[in-house]
Amino acid sequence: MAGPRAEGNLGMTFYLTKRALSLLMVLLGLAVMIFIIARIVPGDPARIALGPLATAAQVEELRQEMGLNDPIHIQLWHYLSGLAQGDLGKSLLTSRPVMDDILQALPATFELVLATVVLQIVISIPLGVLAAYYRDTWVDNVTRVVSLIGVVTPGFVLAIILQLLASYYLTIFPIAGRLDPGLEFQASTTGLLLIDSVIAGRLDVFVDAARHIFLPAIALSAAGIGQVMRITRSSMIEVGSRDFVEAARAYGIPERVVTFRYMLRVASVAPLTILGLEFASLIGNAFVVEFVFSWPGLASYGVRTILQKDLNAVIGVVLVSGVFFVIANLTIDALLGIIDPRHRIREGQRA
């Protein structure tokens, strides 16, 4: 009767369009803000680009070329319309379009972050459910300690410890990098090794890539796992005391179905929301963890450009992080819309 069709699309398109529009506004705001900051930062970008030996005339020429002498709103317009076409300008450091540089490093970071989020969901939500089910027993206490350790240990500390223990002493995991240099493989379809290797049918590459990504992803996910697990637990306990759970039990619905279909579905709203918000700090932490594991992602590029005051590149990295964040939250919104019809219906009817 009420199959997936009926539950599926009650105003879903409308809801997502609306969420996407508001997130687009967030991105626009971010872009404008970075532009303003870049103009406030002391130092003439043209002078920085040319170095201290350049003459005033050369600097003036470059200013003209970069449009720095135009009125500020014209500059903003050029900048925004460039952004709309995916043009982030040229990097001073590499003299290549910033977009090209970023696109090259992006898949590695994306893969790491994605693996982290998947780990977080797969580990923390079941553990949270378990802790709630066995509340106040040793199971609960053990998970509590584990989550506390995860939350209080900074990602990079955990990264170094893991690297030292698992890679250096025990040598069960590779110490750094994304793929064994001895393996010939070009990730060309999605840029994600774990997916492309499966598509290409290269099991050896998949296993090696998985071994490489495991430690950085664990280091990066620990804090989120701890938090999300605790929230899942308290959310499950709260939902468990609601009338509809008692009703479902009294109507004889099996405990397993009550837990997963009746309770978890309602209880997962809070942990999912937290996951979305966590994403911002996840990107920041990813930079540090990438450094520890020499992960060939955005981190090294981002850090180098910041140190060199390579403004276009910095803007590009920040914007890409913003896009990441927005996409992650849109995904979470979509999930919430599927899980809880009240989200999308409220959005449609808000008074």
Added chain:
Amino acid sequence: MAEPILDISGLDISFTTYGERTQILHDVSMKVGAGERVSLIGQSGSGKTVTMRAIIGTLPMPPGSIDAGSIRFEGTELLTLDKRARNRLKGTGISIVLQDPLLSFNPVLTIGRQMDDVVRFADMRLGTSRPRAERQAHIYEVLRNVQLADGERICHAYPMMLSGGMRQRVLIAMALLNSPRLLIADEPGTALDVTTQQEILILLNKLVDETGMSLMLITHNLGVVREMADRIYVMQRGRIVESGRREEIFSKPSHDYTRELMDAVPSLYGPKVTDVANDKADRTVIKLRDLSKDFPLRAGLFNRQVGISHAVRNVDLDIEHGDIFGIAGESGSGKTTLAKMLLGLFPPTTGEITVDGRNVADVAGTRDFRKLVQIVYQNPGSSLNPKRSVGDQLSVPLIFAGYDKSGIPARIRELLELVDLPARYASMYPHELSGGQKQRVAIARALSVDPKIVVLDEPTSALDVLIQNVVIELLQRLRSELDLTYVFISHDLSLMRNFCNRVAIMFRGEICEQGETPSVFAQPQHPYTRALLSSIPVLTDDEAARKPVVDAAERQAVLASTTTLTQEATNVSDWN
């Protein structure tokens, strides 16, 4: 009585929290015969719900434990029955209808999905199975039995899309899906408006007649019991203190507690009714002129305004000094919106409010106005801050009113004394207080700045009837001692009859009738007032006979239907 369907004897249940064991039920024995309607009466905390949970097998153990006694259902001992056999009885032998129809549904699954689960897993436990289409046909049929014709639309809806009355009907259908022999109903309809509640009670009675199942009704509302029970058990602090046939208990209750309970219920008509007078009405303190409040309805991608909701429409009211002015109406009638405008919390769309000669539009938010009008909220459990002590909470309004810091402790003592609480309560926290005590604190807080007018928003509806009376007496005393004017917002007309000297009935944002309380109750003019009064469950046949008689056509004209989907729900499903 032939072989009883449910036979509880000598049941002792205790709870252990933080190592401390408290016995909740003491030697509880009760029987329910086949096809019989039995009521279990008691105040909150008396052990009614624990009894219910023990019967249906949802008692959390630990912390609960059943120390002695037996529960036999159709001759089978439930307490020693193995888990599978016991689970098999759930929903098929014994089923329940919980109090709040909204909270009893999973909010994120469609009604159809939840009903289908109930049928499917019951089949599974009984070792059979039916194809989906057959289950669906069965569900539609059961929905028709609770007078819901449009099964398909209802099954596609989410619980929140249905009106309260309709949800309650669906909930009853859900309990009946597997044809239980015993239905336990926990306060059915009390979360609903009185007119809707009456329809639900009629429906339950009809179902018992038609199916021959037994009904066990758990309630604190004696008026409901009178219409719904063949036999009664009265429970106090975990003990059954009295039991017997309904007529016997209503005509000559033998236990003090039962008598107390019955005396505490305010009467609608007859000799027990008290008329309230106002001998201080020397001037008009509140004047509402042509007052309206519209809320825009927004929808669409850019929150465009798509309509207007008229929460309050063209209200004219004069409240005299010293009045206890009742504003009655069901949920959504606009009475709370009216109160908020009176407090200056938001401005009216059109019209004017004058309080004590001053236009509220000019003085709202000023210190003087805050001192003039105060409010006591419905639920003291949520209107008091759980993290601050009583003294702290009382000092907040004093500070805002510009009280001298050094005078505050003395003033707090004075306030507590005013509401009959010992001074040491100032250092206590809300969770250490009972419901009635919390409401006293809330009243003290409202009175702290010496207001002239107090808005009482259902101040007793969260309290048991015995405590309600104590709070009402306190309010009456304070009114004469402090020369107060009350605006009393409520849906409880029996209480208003005995507490207010004037009443106004609100209906869809308008005042449909107002006047002196005795005359409004004796000769209600508006069909809505008549429908409301006729729906109130009363305690005696004499009172029932004096209620206005309303025919079906008249009811239909003023009451929202609980059997058809509302416009709102229709809109939502049209988005597909």
